[in-house]
Every structure is written in structure tokens, then in C-alpha cells.
Amino acid sequence: MKTLVIGTGGREHALALSLSRDETVTEVHVAPGNPGIGAFATLHDVDPMDSDAVAALVADLAVDLVVVGPEAPLVNGIADVIAERTGVAVFGPGRAAAQLEGSKAFSKEVMAAAGVPTAGSRTCTTTAEYEAALDEFGAPHVVKDDALAAGKGVVVTLDRAEALAHAEACGRVVIEEFLDGPEVSLFAICDGAAAYPLQPAQDFKRIFDGGKGPNTGGMGSYSPLPWADPGLAAQVIEEVVNPTLAEMGERGAPYVGCLYVGLALTKTGPRVIEFNCRFGDPDIQPVLALLDSGLGGLLHAAATGTLEKVEPPRFRDGASVTVVLASAGYPESSTKGDLITGVGAANGVNDVDVIHAGTALGPDGLVTAGGRVLAVRAVGYDVADARARAYSAADLISFDRMQRRSDIAAEPLGVMEGASLLD
Numbered sequence: 001m002k003t004l005v006i007g008t009g010g011r012e013h014a015l016a017l018s019l020s021r022d023e024t025v026t027e028v029h030v031a032p033g034n035p036g037i038g039a040f041a042t043l044h045d046v047d048p049m050d051s052d053a054v055a056a057l058v059a060d061l062a063v064d065l066v067v068v069g070p071e072a073p074l075v076n077g078i079a080d081v082i083a084e085r086t087g088v089a090v091f092g093p094g095r096a097a098a099q100l101e102g103s104k105a106f107s108k109e110v111m112a113a114a115g116v117p118t119a120g121s122r123t124c125t126t127t128a129e130y131e132a133a134l135d136e137f138g139a140p141h142v143v144k145d146d147a148l149a150a151g152k153g154v155v156v157t158l159d160r161a162e163a164l165a166h167a168e169a170c171g172r173v174v175i176e177e178f179l180d181g182p183e184v185s186l187f188a189i190c191d192g193a194a195a196y197p198l199q200p201a202q203d204f205k206r207i208f209d210g211g212k213g214p215n216t217g218g219m220g221s222y223s224p225l226p227w228a229d230p231g232l233a234a235q236v237i238e239e240v241v242n243p244t245l246a247e248m249g250e251r252g253a254p255y256v257g258c259l260y261v262g263l264a265l266t267k268t269g270p271r272v273i274e275f276n277c278r279f280g281d282p283d284i285q286p287v288l289a290l291l292d293s294g295l296g297g298l299l300h301a302a303a304t305g306t307l308e309k310v311e312p313p314r315f316r317d318g319a320s321v322t323v324v325l326a327s328a329g330y331p332e333s334s335t336k337g338d339l340i341t342g343v344g345a346a347n348g349v350n351d352v353d354v355i356h357a358g359t360a361l362g363p364d365g366l367v368t369a370g371g372r373v374l375a376v377r378a379v380g381y382d383v384a385d386a387r388a389r390a391y392s393a394a395d396l397i398s399f400d401r402m403q404r405r406s407d408i409a410a411e412p413l414g415v416m417e418g419a420s421l422l423d
């Protein structure tokens with residue numbers, strides 16, 4: 001099977017790496033990719049937001065499967081364009097189904113219609129509506145920009161004035177009930193009608209240790225979750241994913257791809273914080289490290305509506321931990337062009353992969369080129385072992401004013417990130 005992965009970051013690096021290690025996959029192409037991916041796959045300098053150019057590349061390469069990594073091209077309709085122009089199987093939802101991430105209001109409406117457990121919410125556009133909703137749900141306040149905002153559209157705060165100011169700045173927002181409990185990422189591989197869950201993961205969203213500071217795209221992750229109910233994935237498929245797939249099917253927008261279910265495990269059970277229309281990064285990285293069955297066949301079956309013909313994904317024993325190395329200023333800004341050393345040494349450690357998220361090749365070698373620069377992923381016997389391996393490999397890497405958390409996957413596990421907000 002010839003495959004093409006679309007995107008530039010850590011998620012795409014991890015996906016391409018798993019595909020390259022799948023014996024049924026003969027070729028891995030990535031557009032545009034990054035220097036880390038270029039070490040083992042063929043890169044093509046094509047912009048993911050240019051659906052026509054991507055479709056032309058797909059036809060040219062005559063691949064059997066396209067895997068779309070990021071949400072922006074999906075919301076832009078890349079999956080529809082590739083399917084119409086080339087007939088090649090695409091793992092990733094079409095434009096209409098990608099609205100589950102593209103519009104928070106739409107996703108809340110689908111959840112309500114499908115009876116999916118989630119936070120009570122109001123979609124608001126005027127000051128009077130903002131105020132009424134903030135008072136209805138009380139503090140802590142949760143205000144979400146309705147539009148795609150790369151994880152930066154959400155404010156969770158005890159301060160009503162700050163919540164109101166965020167709503168005013170966004171315009172159309174979803175204001176909702178605060179969900180109290182640890183967060184879990186569950187990735188469901190969907191073929192439009194059926195779904196298989198991957199092993200649950202947890203990511204660490206805040207920039208500083210102890211869950212302090214602003215939200216980021218994710219500073220680290222681990223899987224599995226030894227503290228969680230072993231029946232969690234099956235429960236989420238039954239209570240969340242299957243009803244959502246049925247609802248999307250009825251709306252004529254069948255969901256094909258990864259449905260990323262962000263959950264809060266509350267005292268009254270798992271409730272959905274958000275849907276995303278793609279794999280989460282870095283949450284998917286440790287999950288893929290432990291996947292024992294082939295990724296190519298699984299994603300191809302989902303993309304062709306034949307999921308039930310392949311075996312459910314199998315995971316090896318042990319655990320995996322990913323630690324993100326970010327540049328100065330992240331998440332507000334990022335620093336570019338700083339020389340990075342030690343990547344080769346870290347990547348050479350047994351059971352470690354250095355995943356590139358924001359790097360570029362400069363005249364003197366690898367340099368920083370984004371907020372999240374690298375992710376160091378290790379596999380071990382259990383979470384503590386994987387964690388120790390990830391940090392000791394990460395210690396080999398340096399660049400100017402590198403930021404990393406020291407408490408990724410540290411005990412106590414399974415507590416609520418950012419609980420300090422409520423002190």
C-alpha cells in the first residue's frame with residue numbers, strides 16, 4: 001500500500017513513522033512534512049490548504065490511501081476534493097462532517113440530538129446573552145470561541161469580567177457548564193457507520209508544571225491510563241461515538257476518520273468536553289508507539305467503509321510517555337532559528353523516538369521553527385519506566401531557552417490538570 005500523509009507537525013511525524021513500520025505499507029509520502037520525517041519518508045512541498053494541489057499530488061503519486069493530519073485542511077474540504085478528483089481513499093472527514101470541530105455550536109447541537117453526555121451550554125452572540133449564560137452556569141466560567149482557534153479560543157476562569165471580555169472579543173461563543181474531573185483523550189477510528197477505539201491517553205495542556213499557566217497545544221502525554229476504568233473505551237464508543245455516527249449519518253454527513261473525544265471523567269461519569277476531527281497531538285504519540293497491529297490497514301479500512309472486516313487495533317503491554325520541548329515565548333509566541341543539538345543522540349536511545357513538531361534545516365544544522373519544537377517519546381515497562389526513559393533522552397537535547405515541563409506523567413496520575421485554578 002502506498003500512502004500519503006498531509007501535514008507538518010508531530011502528529012504527522014508519528015503517523016508517518018507508524019506507517020513506515022507497517023509491513024503492508026510500501027511507500028510513505030508526506031506533504032509538506034518536516035526534517036524529521038524527511039529522514040525516512042519522501043517529502044513533497046505542497047500546501048495542505050491548497051486542496052487542488054494536494055489532489056494533483058495524490059493523482060500523480062497514485063497512492064492507495066491519504067491520511068489528513070490537521071483540522072484546518074479538513075474543515076476546508078480537502079477530503080471531498082481528493083475523493084471527487086481522484087477516487088483515492090481518504091482517512092479524514094469531509095467538510096460537512098469536520099464541522100464537529102469547525103463549529104463548537106454545531107458539535108453541541110449534534111451532541112444534544114444524539115443524547116451524548118456533555119456540559120450544558122448556550123450559544124450566544126449578544127452581551128445580554130453572555131451575561132445570562134454566565135450567571136446561569138456560575139463560576140468557574142467556560143467561554144469558547146465558536147470558530148476554529150487552534151486551542152486558544154477557550155477561556156476557563158473564576159473571573160466573570162475576564163469571561164465576559166473573552167466573549168465580547170470573540171462574538172459568537174459557546175458558554176458552558178464547568179466539568180470537574182481528569183481529562184482523557186479517546187481516539188475513535190470511524191468508517192462512517194462503525195468505530196474502533198484506540199487505547200486512551202492523557203495530555204498535559206498547560207505550559208507550566210502543576211497545570212499552571214496558559215493552555216497550549218499539549219506539553220506531553222502518556223498511555224495507557226493505569227488509573228482509569230478498563231471499560232472506559234468501550235463505554236465511550238457506546239455512549240458517545242456510536243450515537244454521534246448515527247446522528248451524522250442521518251444528517252447526510254457520515255463521519256469518516258478519527259473522532260477525537262476529549263472527555264472529563266466527572267463524578268457522574270464521562271462527559272464530552274469537545275470533539276476534534278483529527279488525532280490529537282501529542283496525545284496520539286504514545287498511543288501509536290504501543291499499537292501492535294498495522295496502522296495502514298486500519299486507516300484504509302476506515303476510509304473505505306470496511307472497518308468491520310479488519311481486526312480491532314491491538315496494543316502491546318507496557319506504556320509510553322512523550323515529553324514536548326517548546327521554544328521561548330510559547331504559547332503566546334515562539335522563537336525561530338535557534339540551533340538544536342543532541343537530537344541524533346536522543347533518537348539513538350533504545351525505545352526512544354524523537355518526533356519533530358516545529359524544526360527546520362538551517363546552514364549549521366537543525367534549528368527551531370515553531371512553538372512546539374520536538375517531542376521525545378519513549379516506551380517502557382510501565383508509565384514510570386517510560387517516563388524515566390523519555391526524560392533521560394530529552395536531557396540529551398538542548399537549544400536556547402528551551403521550555404519543558406518536568407512533571408509529565410508523574411505521580412499522582414489521573415488528577416485534574418489546572419485544579420489550582422479552583423484553589
Ligand code: AMP
Pocket residue numbers: 119142144151154156176177178179180183205215262273274
Ligand atoms: P477545548 O478547546 O474545548 O478542548 O478546551 C480547551 C481546554 O479547556 C480543555 O482541554 C479543558 O482543559 C478546558 N475546558 C474546556 N471546556 C471545559 C469545561 N466545560 N469544563 C472544564 N474545562 C473545560
Ligand code: GLY
Pocket residue numbers: 151203217218276279280281282283
Ligand atoms: N493535544 C490536544 C489537541 O491536539 O488538540
